[in-house]
Amino acid sequence: MSVKGTKIPPKLRLPLAGVTPAPTEEAGQVLFPTGNFRFFRPVYKDKTPPCNHACPTGENIQKYLDFVKHERFLDGYLTIMEDNPMPSVTGRVCYHPCEGACNRKDHDEPIGIRNVERFLGDFGLELADDPIKETLPATNGKHIAVVGSGPGGLASAYHLRRLGYRVTILEALSKPGGMLRGGIPHWHLPENVLNAEVTKIEDLGGIEIKCNTRVGTDVSWDDLKSYDATFLAVGQDVGRKLPVEGNDLRGVTGGLEFVREAGFNKPVKVGKRVIVVGGGNTASDAARSALRLGAEEVTIVSLEGPDELLIVPEDLEQAKDEGVQFKTNTACARILGEDGVVTGAVLCEAHLSKDEEGNVTPKMNSDTEYEVTCDNVMIAIGQVQHLDWIPDHLIEGGLLKTDEYGRLEDNIFAGGDIVRGPAMVVDALGDGKRAASNIDKVLKTADLAPDAPVEVMPYERLNTSYFPHAPRIEAPLTPPEERTRDQEIEVTLAYTQEQAVAEADRCMSCGVCNGCDNCYIVCPDVSVMRDTRTNGAYSIRTKYCKGCLVCVQECPTGCLEKVPELDFEDEGDVTRMETAFSVYDGSHAEQSIPIAKLQEDAIAEYDAARRRRKDATSGNGQRR
Amino acid sequence: MYHEITVWTRGIIMDKEARDVVNCVATGAESAGYYAQFISDYIDDPDRTNCLVHKYARFGDEPIADRFVYENANPDWVVLVEETLLKASNFFRGTPDGEGVLVVNSARDPEYLLKFLPDFMLAKLKKLVVVDAVSLAEQEGGSPWMFVRDLGQLAYDRTSTEGAAERSEVGIGVAAPLLGALTAATGVLPLEAIRETVTDQDAFMRGAEHHSVLDYAQAQVREAAAAQPISN
Numbered sequence: 001m002s003v004k005g006t007k008i009p010p011k012l013r014l015p016l017a018g019v020t021p022a023p024t025e026e027a028g029q030v031l032f033p034t035g036n037f038r039f040f041r042p043v044y045k046d047k048t049p050p051c052n053h054a055c056p057t058g059e060n061i062q063k064y065l066d067f068v069k070h071e072r073f074l075d076g077y078l079t080i081m082e083d084n085p086m087p088s089v090t091g092r093v094c095y096h097p098c099e100g101a102c103n104r105k106d107h108d109e110p111i112g113i114r115n116v117e118r119f120l121g122d123f124g125l126e127l128a129d130d131p132i133k134e135t136l137p138a139t140n141g142k143h144i145a146v147v148g149s150g151p152g153g154l155a156s157a158y159h160l161r162r163l164g165y166r167v168t169i170l171e172a173l174s175k176p177g178g179m180l181r182g183g184i185p186h187w188h189l190p191e192n193v194l195n196a197e198v199t200k201i202e203d204l205g206g207i208e209i210k211c212n213t214r215v216g217t218d219v220s221w222d223d224l225k226s227y228d229a230t231f232l233a234v235g236q237d238v239g240r241k242l243p244v245e246g247n248d249l250r251g252v253t254g255g256l257e258f259v260r261e262a263g264f265n266k267p268v269k270v271g272k273r274v275i276v277v278g279g280g281n282t283a284s285d286a287a288r289s290a291l292r293l294g295a296e297e298v299t300i301v302s303l304e305g306p307d308e309l310l311i312v313p314e315d316l317e318q319a320k321d322e323g324v325q326f327k328t329n330t331a332c333a334r335i336l337g338e339d340g341v342v343t344g345a346v347l348c349e350a351h352l353s354k355d356e357e358g359n360v361t362p363k364m365n366s367d368t369e370y371e372v373t374c375d376n377v378m379i380a381i382g383q384v385q386h387l388d389w390i391p392d393h394l395i396e397g398g399l400l401k402t403d404e405y406g407r408l409e410d411n412i413f414a415g416g417d418i419v420r421g422p423a424m425v426v427d428a429l430g431d432g433k434r435a436a437s438n439i440d441k442v443l444k445t446a447d448l449a450p451d452a453p454v455e456v457m458p459y460e461r462l463n464t465s466y467f468p469h470a471p472r473i474e475a476p477l478t479p480p481e482e483r484t485r486d487q488e489i490e491v492t493l494a495y496t497q498e499q500a501v502a503e504a505d506r507c508m509s510c511g512v513c514n515g516c517d518n519c520y521i522v523c524p525d526v527s528v529m530r531d532t533r534t535n536g537a538y539s540i541r542t543k544y545c546k547g548c549l550v551c552v553q554e555c556p557t558g559c560l561e562k563v564p565e566l567d568f569e570d571e572g573d574v575t576r577m578e579t580a581f582s583v584y585d586g587s588h589a590e591q592s593i594p595i596a597k598l599q600e601d602a603i604a605e606y607d608a609a610r611r612r613r614k615d616a617t618s619g620n621g622q623r624r
Numbered sequence: 625m626y627h628e629i630t631v632w633t634r635g636i637i638m639d640k641e642a643r644d645v646v647n648c649v650a651t652g653a654e655s656a657g658y659y660a661q662f663i664s665d666y667i668d669d670p671d672r673t674n675c676l677v678h679k680y681a682r683f684g685d686e687p688i689a690d691r692f693v694y695e696n697a698n699p700d701w702v703v704l705v706e707e708t709l710l711k712a713s714n715f716f717r718g719t720p721d722g723e724g725v726l727v728v729n730s731a732r733d734p735e736y737l738l739k740f741l742p743d744f745m746l747a748k749l750k751k752l753v754v755v756d757a758v759s760l761a762e763q764e765g766g767s768p769w770m771f772v773r774d775l776g777q778l779a780y781d782r783t784s785t786e787g788a789a790e791r792s793e794v795g796i797g798v799a800a801p802l803l804g805a806l807t808a809a810t811g812v813l814p815l816e817a818i819r820e821t822v823t824d825q826d827a828f829m830r831g832a833e834h835h836s837v838l839d840y841a842q843a844q845v846r847e848a849a850a851a852q853p854i855s856n
């Protein structure tokens with residue numbers, strides 16, 4: 001501003017310059033608390049990234065990607081372990097709802113979150129000492145029963161132990177792992193990784209896994225009530241039968257049963273030609289396992305059309321690469337046999353039709369029947385569970401009926417496939433985590449409450465100019481001809497450290513401050529401070545911030561928001577001024593006492609300096 | 625009868641709104657037979673975006689004595705074009721005790737706004753008039769910065785010469801409902817006379833009809849306000 005022609009009040013006249021001090025000087029800053037220019041205040045408000053929101057366990061994905069980006073792998077591993085006890089497992093087998101929700105998919109390609117998780121999980125398994133062990137509280141004397149040692153059971157045991165409870169897991173089969181062992185083939189999840197993850201949880205102390213203990217025969221429903229609380233995660237591991245003629249012939253097996261036998265390292269044999277009936281992931285796993293066990297021609301027969309298959313896209317692609325054949329929109333009408341052994345099947349064209357209420361029913365066209373020869377038929381059309389040991393009123397449609405908190409009755413909770421029907425591993429892990437916290441609340445006689453609603457960050461609110469396009473790093477695969485040779489050869493390979501860091505660096509940190517310093521750099525008023533770190537990673541000097549909102553506009557992650565200044569009832573941050581400038585003598589000085597003092601100090605200092613100079617001059621004269 | 629009107633606004637982005645208010649009050653008062661004048665503010669360096677700026681108007685039934693003083697020493701009507709100014713300035717400087725009529729453009733409750741007035745300003749308040757001028761004005765422009773205007777209009781306005789020769793129409797946007805609320809709530813100037821000076825007469829009438837008045841002179845209102853914690 002120009003001060004030419006403006007009358008400067010005497011108290012503002014600095015002895016030397018004779019003008020109002022510039023705002024860059026300390027005196028000027030006291031004079032011009034420009035906070036009252038502002039009618040919107042920038043506020044750091046962290047929102048929930050879509051990946052975090054989509055993950056059933058609520059993993060803080062943005063946070064661990066940020067740690068990996070800075071090569072802080074242990075911190076990243078510990079971040080995952082807050083929510084998910086087995087990152088090595090989910091890093092291999094998860095159907096990654098996070099990547100489906102990732103905002104980066106609207107930008108270029110979603111982040112390879114699962115692969116980074118696997119990298120961190122394997123990092124954690126290689127640690128000499130389990131860092132979680134040191135953080136555990138002593139057990140509090142309460143004892144919880146967990147039925148089933150699948151992902152849901154193991155997760156609940158882990159979280160319960162971290163809350164101080166002693167846990168006994170009852171497992172019907174000879175080895176723990178549930179569906180992780182019996183439903184996921186070794187080429188997808190190597191046995192040693194699963195064993196290591198289970199051992200890690202067992203070694204925490206206070207968690208006991210009792211194998212070969214089937215609830216319903218070895219332990220009764222009433223026995224469970226002797227524990228302080230119970231979590232049922234029995235899953236669904238009985239394959240549904242195909243209701244057609246010939247389904248009891250030798251050579252007809254359930255897809256899931258086949259995968260389980262292989263998973264438990266039992267000797268399994270398949271013929272040369274295998275037909276797998278079903279259009280889901282179990283069908284794909286069974287078909288691909290059959291290839292590895294010596295089958296030469298494997299065909300998946302599904303009612304679903306080529307675009308309706310329920311197999312996750314990457315598995316579908318891998319299956320096709322390995323030579324699995326698909327007969328879509330086809331039904332198996334009959335299974336043919338001779339002397340009680342399968343020799344072939346009758347297939348026909350079919351499709352799924354949806355009626356007005358959304359019910360899907362298969363429609364078969366019996367005019368198009370034709371015969372194929374085969375040695376095995378595997379049925380993978382869904383799973384059920386025997387629940388005859390549970391009181392009838394808790395069962396509805398073959399599933400357990402829980403309330404919105406996963407509670408069955410009293411201190412009995414349930415989760416996983418037995419509540420939701422066939423679902424993902426990570427759904428079960430999430431149910432286990434939720435059950436643990438709800439059991440904790442119930443035992444502490446606190447009220448169960450639904451989670452608070454969260455604000456999920458949409459892509460549109462990111463400042464995408466800051467994110468250069470970068471292709472997703474795909475995890476390397478073992479070549480199809482090599483991997484189909486044996487069950488134990490893993491299909492998807494791990495990221496190297498460089499790849500994991502580079503992939504984590506693609507994260508846009510949706511809605512969460514990652515300390516990029518951009519607001520600090522762009523603020524034209526030096527009003528964003530990073531020394532105090534009270535408000536997110538930065539604080540706003542509200543006394544001087546003019547509310548230009550450059551920081552809000554330029555925040556890459558969108559964690560900065562503008563909030564109307566009048567929403568803040570505390571007036572301390574804004575100096576009420578009589579006018580923006582002094583309009584009459586001394587009005588500035590009236591605004592604040594420090595200014596009057598400042599002026600007086602400056603004048604006194606100037607006078608003192610002049611006196612000193614005068615003394616010095618006269619002193620020199622005397623010496624001369 | 626003599627009234628001084630000070631309109632507080634923010635530099636550049638809301639300058640035109642405040643100018644229109646003083647312009648129309650003075651023009652309307654003159655056509656109603658009063659002596660009147662209005663002046664823009666220069667001393668606060670109004671070329672700075674967002675800074676506090678005021679505009680003045682005055683009218684009376686006798687010739688204005690301080691014709692060449694361009695600040696209002698004792699404003700009794702104060703208009704805030706933007707609500708945060710409540711927090712930011714002492715707009716009641718020089719106002720006689722218990723005489724101040726405050727018109728605020730805000731969508732909030734009058735009771736909430738009272739919280740932001742310290743005791744020494746409350747002592748001068750007679751009436752608090754709250755009008756949601758933004759929603760009453762004709763909607764155009766999508767800027768989060770300016771009320772119902774866009775950057776092109778703003779640039780065009782900047783070539784005006786502070787009321788002497790306005791480039792765009794006088795009394796559009798939020799100025800119209802603000803003027804309506806001011807005229808109706810004070811009841812001194814004839815509504816018709818002011819309305820004639822305003823371009824957006826519908827919005828003017830909407831403002832005249834839809835505003836809330838909190839009569840602070842009444843004892844019970846004072847007590848209710850005193851019961852609430854007043855910051856500063």
